[in-house]
Amino acid sequence: MQKSSAGDERLEILTSDHLPVVGELEARCFSAPWSVDGIRETLDEGGSGTxxxxxxxxxxYLLTRRLPVGVEILKLGVEPNQRRRGFARRLVQDGLRRWTADGVESVWLEVRESNNAARRLYAGYGFVEVGRRPHYYLAPVEDALVLSLDLGEFPDGER
Structure with a gap:
């Protein structure tokens, strides 16, 4: 992916150079954050991100991995004091466009049951609940909802 921008915003491929800042952001975004080493390992094992x-x-940032059945969104984090400005939507939209262009058929993710903002974001793109993982999250313990989106229903990648 090349850099793309809208105004003073720009998207870039997630590289190891970004990891210190992404690790700090991860810690501000999540009660049970991944370590920088965990994110690096995901990238080393074929994961990708923006x-x-x-x-x-x-x-x-958005961190994903390819699955035999599509793409899994592993992490989507936005600086807490920058939320509700469309940044998560921009990251997801960019991913959906790229995955559709690459012929990906489906996108999967887990989301905390109580994360209503994320659930609304994903529902707006047509993600549907297809399962539940009891006690998936820690700090606090909470179920994860498994969401899926069939990209074949949106051949142009636009939502």
Whole structure:
């Protein structure tokens, strides 16, 4: 992916150079954050990601991996004081466009049952609940909802 921008925002491929900042952001976003080593391991094992900058500030990131049945969104994080400005939507939209262009058939993810903002975001793209993972999350313990999106229903990648 090449850099793309909208105003003072730009998307870039997540590389090891971003990991220190992404690790700090991960810790601010999640009660049970992944370590930088965990994120690096995901990238080393074929995972990929995107970071979103606004000016000089890295405001969000998306971490994914390919599955035999599609793509799994592993992490979507946005700087807490930058939320509700469309950054998560921009990251997801960019991913959906790329995956559709690459012929990916489906996208999967888990989301905390109580994360209503994320659930609304994903529902807006047509993700549907297809399962539940009891006690999946820690700190606090909570179920994960498994969501899926069939990209074949949206051949142009636009939502």
């Amino acid at each position: 970071v979103l900058h606004r000016g000089d500030l890295l405001v969000g």
